Amino acid sequence: MHRGDVDWRGYWPAAPTPFTVDGAVDEAAWRGLLRLYAAQGVHGVLVNGTTGEWFAQTPAERRRVAEIAVAELGGRVPVLIGCGAFTAAECVAFGEHARAIGADGILTTPPPYAHPSQDEIYAFYRTIADTVDMPLMVYNWPRGTAVDISVDTAVRLAGLDNVVAIKDSSGDELKVADTCAALVGSLRVFGRFIHRRGMAIMAEFGGDGNIDGGGLGAPFAVPFYAAFWAGDLDRARAWSARYERLTGLLVNSDYSSKFASPTAQLKAAMRLLGQPGGHVRPPLLPLDDPARLALLSTALDEAGLSAAVAATSP
Numbered sequence: 001m002h003r004g005d006v007d008w009r010g011y012w013p014a015a016p017t018p019f020t021v022d023g024a025v026d027e028a029a030w031r032g033l034l035r036l037y038a039a040q041g042v043h044g045v046l047v048n049g050t051t052g053e054w055f056a057q058t059p060a061e062r063r064r065v066a067e068i069a070v071a072e073l074g075g076r077v078p079v080l081i082g083c084g085a086f087t088a089a090e091c092v093a094f095g096e097h098a099r100a101i102g103a104d105g106i107l108t109t110p111p112p113y114a115h116p117s118q119d120e121i122y123a124f125y126r127t128i129a130d131t132v133d134m135p136l137m138v139y140n141w142p143r144g145t146a147v148d149i150s151v152d153t154a155v156r157l158a159g160l161d162n163v164v165a166i167k168d169s170s171g172d173e174l175k176v177a178d179t180c181a182a183l184v185g186s187l188r189v190f191g192r193f194i195h196r197r198g199m200a201i202m203a204e205f206g207g208d209g210n211i212d213g214g215g216l217g218a219p220f221a222v223p224f225y226a227a228f229w230a231g232d233l234d235r236a237r238a239w240s241a242r243y244e245r246l247t248g249l250l251v252n253s254d255y256s257s258k259f260a261s262p263t264a265q266l267k268a269a270m271r272l273l274g275q276p277g278g279h280v281r282p283p284l285l286p287l288d289d290p291a292r293l294a295l296l297s298t299a300l301d302e303a304g305l306s307a308a309v310a311a312t313s314p
Contacts, residue, residue: 001135001161001162001163001164002158002164002186002187003164003165003185003186003187003188005135005164006078006104006105006135006164006165006188007078008044008078008105008135008137008164008165008188008190008208008209009043009188009208009209009225010042010043010044010208010209010210010222010225011042011043011194011209011210011212011215011217011218011221011222011224011225012042012043012044012045012046012078012080012190012209012210012211012212012215013037013042013045013046013211013212013213013214013215013218014046014049014050014051014052014211014212014213014214014215015033015034015037015045015046015047015049015051015052015069015214015215016033016051016052016053016214016263016266016267016270016277016278017030017047017048017052017053017057017065017278018030018033018267018276018277018278018279019053019278019279019280019281020278020279021279023279023281023282025057025061025064025065026276026278027064027068029276029277029278030065030068030069030276030278031068031072032276033275033276033277034068034069034072034073035072036275036276037073037077037215037218038072038073038076038077040215040218040219040222040312041218041222042077042215042218042222043077043078043209043222043225044077044078044079044080044104044209044211045069045073045077045078045079045080046080046081046082046107046211047065047066047069047079047080047081047082048062048065048066048081048082048083048084048094049082049084049107049139049211050082050084050141050144050213050263051213051214051262051263051266052065052082053263053280053281053284054082054084055084056281056282056283056284057281059093059094062094063094063097066081066094066097066098066101066103067101069081069103070101070102070103074102074103074104078104078105079103079104080103080104080105080106080107080137081094081095081097081098081103081105081106081107082094082106082107082108083095083098083106083107083108083128084107084108084109084112084139085108085111086111086112086113086114087111088111088124088127088128091106091108091128092127092128092131092132094106095128095131095132095134095136096131096132098132098134099132099133099134103134104134104135105134105135105136105137105164105165106128106132106134106135106136106137107136107137107138107139107167108128108136108138108139109139109140109141109144109145110124110125110145110147110149111124111145112144112145112146113145113146115146115147116147118149118150118152118153121147121149121153122153122156122157125138125157125160125163126160129160129161129162129163130160130161130162132162133162134162135162135164135165136160136162136163136164136165137163137164137165137166137167137188137190138154138157138163138165138166138167139166139167139169140154140166140167140168140169140170141167141169142169142170142171143169143171143254143255143256148170149166149168151175151178151179151182154166154179154182154183154187155182155183157187158183158186158187163187164187164188165187165188165189165190165208166179166183166187166188166189166190167190167191167211168189168190168191169191169192169255171192171253171254171255173191173192173197173198173201176189176191176192176201176207177201177205179191180201180202180205180206180207181205181206183206184205184206185206188208188209189206189207189208190207190208190209190210190211191207191210192210193207193209193210194210194217194220194221194224194239194240194243194244195240195243195244196237196240198240199228199233199236199237199240202228209225213262213263213266214263214266214267214269214270214277216246216250216266216269216270216273216305217243217246217247217305219305219308219309219312220239220240220242220243220246220305220308221239221243223235223239224236224239224240224243227239242303242304245302245303245304246303246304246305249299249302249303250265250269250296250299250303258295258296258299259287259292259293259295259296259299260285260287260292261284261285263280263284264280264284264285264286264287265287265296267279267280267286267287268286268287268288268293268296269296269300272293272296272297272300272306273300273305273306273309274309274313275309
């Protein structure tokens with residue numbers, strides 16, 4: 001199995017899991033959010049990733065969230081299930097469930113907290129790839145795992161059956177370019193490409209898409225990829241400028257957020273926009289300070305996102 005066996009590209013939300021104010025999984029809001037993504041024309045959806053607060057869910061909740069996602073979106077866009085856990089055995093269990101319900105693939109970081117070596121990272125993914133017979137996306141997330149998958153290790157991972165893609169959220173654009181160059185023809189690469197440098201990287205070295213926490217940027221990012229794929233680079237640059245403006249107002253270069261922890265800020269922004277993001281669950285705390293909410297609202301307005309969402313609302 002290799003990159004040609006999956007049609008994974010474009011703009012994908014890493015979906016938040018909506019919780020009620022009392023902390024229960026809000027299934028109605030979850031279905032509403034998935035339908036919103038479909039209406040926005042996103043090119044795929046990742047569930048139960050970092051933004052999905054996998055760490056705060058029970059195994060049964062994670063399975064239920066995955067089942068609803070596949071029921072709502074299966075056959076329309078690719079649905080990847082986050083299988084993040086501390087051991088390969090736990091990842092395999094979530095992966096086997098994802099395969100059984102008809103998901104399109106699975107994703108996981110290296111195990112968090114453990115600080116594995118590059119050889120241990122390789123062995124971790126080899127166990128999953130050899131056991132779960134479905135497409136696997138490697139997720140390099142140094143901010144969340146405290147380890148960085150090297151380009152050499154990524155090349156080794158590309159040789160594993162079932163590994164078809166890598167998501168690089170290192171924030172190191174030169175390293176992402178090196179990764180694209182090293183993996184051309186073997187793995188699909190998701191990174192931070194919606195800017196002029198990213199366009200140059202995709203044109204010269206390859207690169208397939210973005211997986212973006214929450215998908216707030218969909219009104220700008222979906223048409224960016226449409227224009228880029230059509231070869232209309234002037235239009236792609238215009239859309240990328242709008243997307244960059246939004247991310248610059250909300251997100252720091254290390255993927256932390258301006259006004260709260262990333263998922264708390266995301267869900268507060270979604271509430272301001274009238275989108276069904278729900279509430280966070282402990283250990284995260286909601287963004288409810290009036291002054292910071294006002295700053296967040298101003299940022300959404302300055303980025304033009306509030307107007308863009310209002311213009312496309314029914």
